[in-house]
Amino acid sequence: MEDERPLIHTDPEFAVAETDVHVIEGSGTVIGTSLWKDAWRRLLKNKLAVFGLIVVITITVVSLIGPLIIKAATGYTYDFIPNNVVLIKSMPPLTGPEGSFSWAHPMGTDNSGRDLLARVLLGGRISLMVGIISTMVSLIIGISYGAVAGYLGGRIDNLMMRLVDVLYSLPYIILVIVLLAMFRSKTPVGQLVLLFIALGSVSWLTMARIVRGQVLSLKNQEFVLAARATGVSTTRIIFRHLVPNTLGPVIVYATLTIPSVMLTEAFLSFLGFGVQPPLASWGSLAADGIQNIGIFPWQLIFPGVTMALTLFSLNFLGDGLRDALDPQMRKA
Amino acid sequence: MSKSKGKLLEVRDLCTYFETEDGTVKAVDGISFALERGETLGIVGESGSGKSVSNLSVIRLIPTPPGEIVSGEIIFKGQDILLLTEDEVRKIRGRRIAMIFQDPMTSLNPFMKISSQLMEITQLHLGYDKSRAYNHAIKMLETVGIPDAAERVDSYPHEFSGGMRQRVMIAMALSCEPELLIADEPTTALDVTIQAQILELIKKLKQDTGTSVILITHDLGVVAGMTDHVVVMYAGKVFEQAPTRELFAAPGNPYTKGLLRSVPDPTDEQGKLYQIPGLPPDVAHLGPGCPFAPRCARVEEICRKEFPPFVQLNANHFSLCHFAGDVFDESRKESDSTIETEQ
């Protein structure tokens, strides 16, 4: 069955093979630019995408080293509950226990007196990690499946894509919820691994479709025939011509999958099926925060806004990548 | 209808530019041409020469964020189209000046029935009611030679073949009996056998209705049989214009000569295919001299430095070249000698 509804509109004609071009006297040099340099240049021109990239990198770096700095400076960690009973309550941002101004907790504390900033940063680590690793899982499954189907073609391809169609119309999320509800891992780390697999297995379907579509259409493109006609070896064709042209939509889709997976993880954790205490992700922090939304709104607002900001930036980045790699879709 | 004198359309110094990331593309840079009533004018050029853009400018269909008609005059029946309001131009489009495009597969709305697409023109411009428009649509389909028009009028575009679709486009264009038909490469996307049919159709319709025609193409073969005058465009400029016969017999421009040589000659015993060397220029970054200089067979220093003059060779024959006169004389000698050898 044909890919009638591509998720990402990439025209195969856009594919470029690296060739030598002869310089014509006087009319200016014509240089063959590599696909990637071109795309990178276009990406950098897109201010929103650059903004997204910077924010994402910033948040990632801060999530990684922030907790270490905080621990060194103040001794707070995400699960540090103070001994002094007076401090075991939820304090607003930048306030001390008496209500006076204090730098101690820039984001306030939760009901047990734990520093919210440290928790949000941990949430960042976990959420980003889940997002990236789950996406990689789905990438690996999806690319292999799609490439094999596209390359082999014929009846095998037919069968494989039929399976994808069937799986596509199943209520995956429902099964995932049941799975996670039934199988609670004993350790938080085990739960994470479970999440990686569960979330990865949700998004590979579309990736497989995309890769298979690309491989199919590229197999018979003129530039492949041309390369073959000029004696380029098969391996070179596959690696320097076909694969780079599949990577474009793959990268775009991966960048857009990460926020989608993060959202799924967040809502699973929100419902209680995802990340388990003492670990926290932005989703579980939000779930905690909602309970006291009326009195201590910062408990929800900080993790919520941080998550929204990260997703926002990832989405801009993904959009920018798509525009950079697929110039026919450009706004102008 | 008799051939009445008086220019139907006169384009003067038209400049249409596009703003792109690579700079300003001067797609059309100061071209002028004219069309008499009842005539067929051919506009010839490679892709990127500006032939389509200049005609889209005539009916002001240039997408305005990147493009803009910067200057010039387009006089249609005494009125400058560029000075009209959007509403007034819309009244001309489809009614007095009609345009058909290259690819009939994508130029017809795949989601609408042919009947609807035909009817909306007459309903809008001529105020026909539904049934009159419907019958008119059937009649138009018959005129362009679609069999079983009454049954097929309610079909969708994908149910027609390529040649049929182009006939439908022509039917649409001629629905309101326009005075000018602009055909932008009407046969390029069609099979060779169908090409001839479509061109014949255009010719016949032109004779029957007296519509003037502008025929845009890159194929000189098409121009030879169909047109009264020819304008050759390159890099957004007019390089040569002449009555058709004279252009073929005695071209006054190296570019035109190159084009003529490129037309494959089945009688050529050597069987070599000639092609003008090089690629069409980057219109965003043109040098000071003649745009054709990098590819010209008889290029000299002055060509690269100075922009060539628009030389008048004859009553209606002009050429943009430093050596227009020489080229013209050579061509005449060549054609004379060919006539001699043929005799």
Place this chain on the structure above:
Amino acid sequence: MLRFIIRRLLVTIPMILVVITLTWGLIRLAPGNFYSGEKKIPKAVEKNIREKYGLNKPWYVQYGRTMGHIVRLDFGDSLKYQGQSVNTIIARSLPVSAIVGILAYVLALIVGITVGSIAALKQNSKWDYASMALAMLGISIPNFVLGPLLVLLFSLALYWLPPSRWSGFPSRSVVLPVLTLSAIYMAYIARLTRAGMLEVLRSDYIRTARAKGLRERDVVIRHALRGGIMPVVSFTGPALAFLLTGTVVVERIFALPGLGNYFIQASLNRDEPLILGIVAFIAMTLLIMNLLVDIAYAFLDPRIRY
């Protein structure tokens, strides 16, 4: 077309059964059971419970029995909510979820298509940038953040709308859940419409329409819209799956007695009949909706004929 529909319906039934089987398998494979929580119960009591629910029979007998009932649409009684049949529970909670879900999607369609079309027509204008930025925000804010924020704003601060409470359909308690659920879809649909319209507006047949002298209004509505909303139609299929999960979260936040909430509870309680019943129902709804989407395709695009 009719044959296509029948063929699809015939395929649907086995698929639902597969889903039910998978779910059943997951429930049975999982460690633990529904009747004992953390505490241990006396062996005698446990033996009685197992006999009562037929859990002492071999697994294939249990499977056969369960499936046998299910194909007759008998899902049995809930294990947790004593005395209530699964069908009753579903019938009671379905309208809540359905109302919120349908209203949310219809709202998303109306707002999204309108905003997206205008953005496409006024490309690169302030309106375009503003609405697309807003749309981006809509995609990035999780509904469990948006919901409480809306509650904070409209209920607790402004007293305009009630917080979590469900008073049936034509009441103000519907507003916040529908808005929360709808937001992300409004955003997606606006973006998709804009992209679809931009592409259509660039196509040759729109140029032809303009060359015919049609008013811009007619060009957009008569010619462009039909093709421009295709991406939105494509999106409806997967969107419905996500709508389900969104409903679950929204029902949790606003404490709505809907299908989603019951599903979560059932999963946590390991209430097998209720789980199976809801899963079967959801699977059926999804598959039928996907079929409807495909039929809609055929109506919109005359080139598609099954």
